Amino acid sequence: MSDTMTRLDAACYHAAPGFMAHLEGELPEPYRRDGDLLTVLGEERTAYWTRNVWKEPFTAEFGSISDAARLLKGVQRNWAHYPTRNARRGELIAAALPPLPSKPKAFPFSVPGAPMGAFTLLDEHTLLASAACSSPWPNGRLDFAEDREGPPSRAYRKLWEALVMAGAMPGPGRRCVDAGACPGGWTWALAGLGAEVIAIDRAPIDDRVAAMPGVSFVKHNAFTIKPEDIGPVDWFCSDVICYPPALYDWVSLWLDSGLARNFVCTIKMQGTEWDRQTVARFAAIPGSRVLHLWHNKHELTWLLVRD
Ligand SMILES: C[S@@+](CC[C@H](N)C(=O)[O-])C[C@H]1O[C@@H](n2cnc3c(N)ncnc32)[C@H](O)[C@@H]1O
Incomplete structure (x- = not known):
């Protein structure tokens, strides 16, 4: 962790789509809310109704878009952007990072070995990010290459x-x-x-x-x-x-x-x-x-x- 980054004594819980009320019921009052992301102080807690948990969040100040991308790349390769504030600027940072696989996945396959981080912008010059996340998929989202003929249901x-x-x-x-x-x-x-x-x-x-x-x-x-x-x-x-x-x-x-x-x-x-x-x-x-x-x-x- 570089000296521009500040590690938070917290974890950030990204609610499963549609289940924010369940997640709120599992956690104490959050320190901050950024869209569907609840930052709760203290050690990571058990919370089931999440799409992803940011396990080791940090904040970091940055100047330009390329500064932010450089800072994240210096930590690891894979970063998923979760757009909350300054979403367009966040997209530009994401575009300056190594691309994430975008094609639906053909089953069967193994969970990728490389970690998947996540970041959002708190304001124009501040990142909130975590290299370690609970989900191996970007923002918890996994899309399969579907078989639309064989199976009788999508379950x-x-x-x-x-x-x-x-x-x-x-x-x-x-x-x-x-x-x-x-x-x-x-x-x-x-x-x-x-x-x-x-x-x-x-x-x-x-x-x-x-x-x-x-x-x-x-x-x-x-x-x-x-x-x-x-x-x-x-x-x-x-x-x-x-x-x-x-x-x-x-x-x-x-x-x-x-x-x-x-x-x-x-x-x-x-x-x-x-x-x-x-x-x-x-x-x-x-x-x-x-x-x-x-x-x-x-x-x-x-x-x-x-x-
Ligand atoms: C969500 S569906 C299952 C979908 C299935 N997994 C698929 O991939 O197509 C739930 C099923 O549970 C069955 N079910 C409910 N109670 C049951 C019971 N006591 N014994 C056996 N089947 C039951 C229902 O008939 C229904 O077909």
Whole structure:
């Protein structure tokens, strides 16, 4: 850190689109607000409803646009601009920085090794920035090269993102459960990786997905199926619409059975509130992560990856 930079004893929380009220409820009164970015003093806190967290924010005074770009480049290569004030000037700084990949990503791929920073302008001559951020994507945004023909729903993007974040994925010879599978986006994604998929839903899945190699469909209430009825699975996936405690209880059965190795589950919130208590219970399961993915709506993703 150069002497023109001042490290803040704070973290900046960039709200997930549409979920500022949830984020405000997770944090104490911010020290400052810049658009959807809340700067809160003190050590980084657990906050789920974010698209990105700026972990080590600093401010820096600069003269010209090229001075600002030089200053940022001196720290690292990748910087995403979050436009708040002086947005045009911020864009010009961004244009003077090494370009970020702009094309939608073709799945599968790995999380890039190089860190992704973020910056905004507090005024014409002051940057607020962080080289270390929670999301590897610019401002938390991840766009996939989409398949508009194969999958029967766009929910598959959520599973793709979860698997990229997991840093592991099922492939040939792996067995997966996909609960709440209808119309079949997740099953399509898992079968597309070559895995065997037991798709469970009370409603039928798309015929073309049901006919994919390795897919078997079970028309049933998922919660009345016991782990022993299915046997060992490498990946337990659930996108069931249900109250979070019902999912927690069913997941607990699987955890206790020892029959599932890796988990990707959507914790779906009902109405306008969110179930903090159950989210905290999921987060407390050793080795797990709870994330708001770019492709999540009013829901969080619980990941437990042991591969
Ligand atoms: C959001 S959709 C899943 C979308 C799916 N992941 C995809 O990629 O196409 C939620 C599904 O949960 C199913 N569901 C809700 N309660 C269920 C239960 N108790 N057992 C099985 N499926 C259930 C619904 O029928 C619905 O198809």
